[in-house]
Amino acid sequence: MIDRYDDMIAFRLFGIPVNWTIASTWIVMALLVFVSVLATRGLKTGMKVSRWQTGTEVVVGLLRSQIKEMAGDDPMKYLPLVGTFFLFIAACVLLSVIPWFKIPTASLSTTGAFAAVVLAGIPFYGIRNAGVRGYLKKYTEPSLILMPINVISDVTSTVAMAIRLFGNMLSGVLIGSILLMLVPFVLPLPMQLLGLFTGFIQSYIFAVLAVVFMSSVAPAADEGGFVETPSAEKELREGDVPSFRKDLKTKGE
């Protein structure tokens, strides 16, 4: 009943077996790239924009404002990585309603790879934010004796992220299949809806935790850190309107 997607061969590419985890990851990737190309085609400023651009602006603006609130830092630094995490996991959740589709996030390999990226992101963004000294100083807080525990805590928190995402996605898939055996008619539907809801919350939480861990070493204020410009602050207060769309808002009123 529990399908191990890592053991199920989808097809063979030049004699190399490709399992379902990789195959469905490629499908989701292709879908995301296709939609992104479609959405970002012909971006322009002004009054008349396409529906695709409006949708893109809503998503990107929301991600930006959320990352800004979480990291208190320049959101564009984290947006490419964290936004991709969020969109990928959310796309997997959305695709889990297709009965035969084997979502890649229900495999520990995928979520483990995500967690490995986040684990690599902690020193990357830490050194980028505060330099090597500033980053290493994080591990000696509050005292040097606690350094091993600080190092372990980085690893365990990212491993916990991987297992949390895996467990949630797997439980969603499992509840669906068990209920299909027990009560195949109406009951699986609300559980699927609940699965969609918790899945989206999990994708949000994964992204938020990634931001929190990766921005744990904040840039020093006097060493060329992110200076909060008045316009950025204003933008946040006005809601999720990106700066290049402000012309529309003022013209519209």
Place this chain on the structure above:
Amino acid sequence: MDILTIIGAASVIAAGLCIGLGALGSCIGEGNTAAQGLQAIAQQPDEAGTISRTMFISLAIVETGAIYCFVVTMILIFSNPFWNYAVEAAAK
């Protein structure tokens, strides 16, 4: 009782205990979190956005214990290493 029966019975009992106790603890924790969050929102409705966001993240972190138990239960039921070992040993 042969060894396979003992392993099977022990695995099923352990799986039930694992998910039951794991869910118990984490449900109490999540209930406390949600109660405190709702109280905070009732006291400061203006901060509802910030409070509910932080609450959801805390809920997810509190939930981790139950998720670990779920994963262990799934391993015990569906890919039990001891069961597989005993089956292999019996086949020899």
